[in-house]
Amino acid sequence: MPLPYFSSWHAIWRVKVQLLRGIVTVAGGLLTLAILVQIASRYLFRTSILGIEEVILYLAVWFYFLGSALGAEQREHISASLVDVLAIGETPKRWVHWFASLLAVIICAWMTWWAFGLVEWSWQMNMRSTELRVPVWLTQASIPAGLGLMTFYLLVECVDNLRHLVLRKEAP
Amino acid sequence: ATSLRLSTLFAPDESGTQAAEELAARVAERTEGEVTIDVYPASQLGDWTEVHAQLMQGAVDMAIQPLSTNVNPQMAIAWFPYLAPTYAEAREAYSANGYVADLVGDMIDEQNLALLGVYPAGMGGAGFAAEVPSPKDPDAEQGLRVRVWPGGTTHRTMMERLGFEVATVPWAELYTSMQTGVVDGQIGGTAEMTMANFADITETWVQYNDHLELAWIVINQQSLTRLAPEYQEVVRDVAQEITMERFEEVQAADQAQLESMREAGITVVTFSDEELTQFADVVRQDVWPEIADELGEEVMQRLEAAVAAD
């Protein structure tokens, strides 16, 4: 968990994370439910509900992208880093950590910007889903939302890494 | 020299991909190599709904594939059931200056695309990994579950009217789903597609002639106008040649596929003219009113008029 700098910052942070977790939980629950409804409709009502797959996928993508933002908040990255395995000094390690996290912020921000481009395009073209005719940008908005939050959490991590580098404090 | 990316959903050994390669070869030859077309078969650049968006954005220049209803629901006219159940009617409606081709040309013009031609893959039908109790009775309960492709709302309604249950299963899981019995059959393809993908598990093929399975030959407008005017002509001409050649041979190609189905031990159900008319009447009467919303009033009127004129 990131260090609490100021209490108000800390409070806002916690509310935001709680909210995010709440949304992810609800999306995950509804996602499971929608699939169960799909199975039930097939065997109990002998039909398939129009558009249920679209509902499943909409919930799924929001679940994924907001879930990944939670992962960034918890700093649970999928990593293949060799830095911690190699026998090099503490200071070089911190430099590499900081540099890697800085790159992560830049790349993630760039991708967020790209994702906005897609949402904007779908909005302009008035793209709609094939079965429910829901605007496609509503689902695609999960990408910049998730990646944007990720960028924010990565930025906080990067600042933390810089602090450890400069202040030579123990990493959290 | 300009190089264009062409995407198609047909597998490398299917006739649709061969047509795409033929198109590329003729364009290269007649432009003396100034315009080359790289063919990406088997949906390598994404499934057809996704490639449709990429065509609009110009990331893919050309495609031979169905077009999605994401921007315009009226695009469902491409597979509107029993709109043209015979080869002659289908050729009339879908080839250049046919009323469907005109409608589609106008629709995709707004999407930054140009219609070059159409590739009729074959007449549609349904394949089953089971025996179909009464395939020729449009009013019987068949007790079988058929997979309809995502977005195939027209065919959901039609198959339910024809006495089937409908289900949606991802394409990649369709084969094993038919094997294990999650679904009993699939609709939305041709005999050729069924032989290519489900030959060994198909027991029955019903040649409904519900729609002409076709792939539009389309190009992004900027990709087209980027070419010199004479090369634009070449691309248009070649696409039209491919279209007309396929219309000439599609009936025979379908017959050959049905024959190889019979040889493989598949029960092939075909309809006589009267039976076909009976199915067409039932669907036009009971199903069309329910799916008319997809096309809108204006298009429906044009369609009703065309059918009445026959």
Add this chain to the structure above:
Amino acid sequence: MNAIILFDVLLLVVLLLIGVPVPLCFAAAVLLLFLVGDFGSASFLVGAGFGQMSSLILVALPLYIIAGNLMGQGGIATRLVGLADAVFGRLHGGLGVVVIMTTAVFGAISGMASSAVAAVGKIMIPRMVERGYDRGYATALVSTSAVLALLIPPSASMIIYGWVSGTSVTASFLAPVLPGVLLVMLFCFWNRVLTRHMPLEKPAQAALPVVVRDIAGQTRRAALGLAMPMIILGCIYGGVTTPTEAAAIAVLYAIPISIWYYRELRFTELHGVLWRAGQTAGTLLVLVFFSAMLARMLTMENVPQMVLEGFLGITENPLLLMLLLNLFLLLIGMFMEDVSGILLATPMLMPLVQALEIDPVQFAAIIATNLGMGLITPPTAPILYFGALVGGSSLSRMLRPTLILLLGAYLPVVLLTTFIPALSLTLPAWVLGYGH
């Protein structure tokens, strides 16, 4: 373009090794190719990635994670250990066998090797050390056998392989099962050999009726947990549901079992299970998203074809090509965990697989055994490192037994899976009639 592609892959690996989160390494590779290439607008790439990840097949992934976490928190590991202990605990080196069997069965409940390490390692490593097993050995055994979670369905890696290669997940689930069983037998053999000279505490002997009663009791305790994989497999292979739908049923089953029957999870904790699963699945799927973008660009640049020609340029002997394929996967497995490895390697290798006439279902098993081995092959060996963390052992102490298990169990299984198609195709043929 060749040089740029090579540079791009190099960039990917370097960023990976300096610790940039793996999904963003893929994103960086996308970015570089985009900036130097001719791809038009960037939004189509985002659309391509998004379109690919919006797949019902992939929805199985979060659902199996939820179900696995529910069962994991619901104390199923303790019960499986109890049962395995009742059956094998009285043998010499029996606790080793208990570890192997428990991880194998736990693998049928969870699709992730890391869950198996956490659940089984926490219980078994201290117990083994207490009874005289070497800590390094105990930790190595837990880590190496945790990889069975990949090979025994449901498996996150096989869902992703099926999705990326367009192969049926239903069939891909079955392919690595027999190689997994073979691995279990080899682990048991090496356990016998390696524990021979350890100063093990003699397990208490008991009369047969006592043993039988014990086994029956433990089976009853574990039965409802053991029923979950049966239900999943029954739904899929009994023709009731697709793999994704079976996962939802598994969740539906796991909730009441873990809350009201095993009473180890409170209803209020469901929230935690769900958002943590969202976190795990989301992190994986963002990786899927960026890798789909990269794969699309590589396809547009004809890289898979170039890879094929590259391989054919080295040799045209099919046997040697198969070995090279393994070497390539081994190399990827050394530096990447299984999911990234599958996402990167599968699209690139598919033309070669087709040229060699390897069935895509067999390739599922080849890739699973290779990249599964990669999880415990340094330098990037996340499961080995995680095991060390859980077991409190130094890596150097784990090195010898790990190496023996790698060379004496994994490597033979990888080679047998590659060269004997029947090993992976028999089960799909028998259950599904696959390949006829």
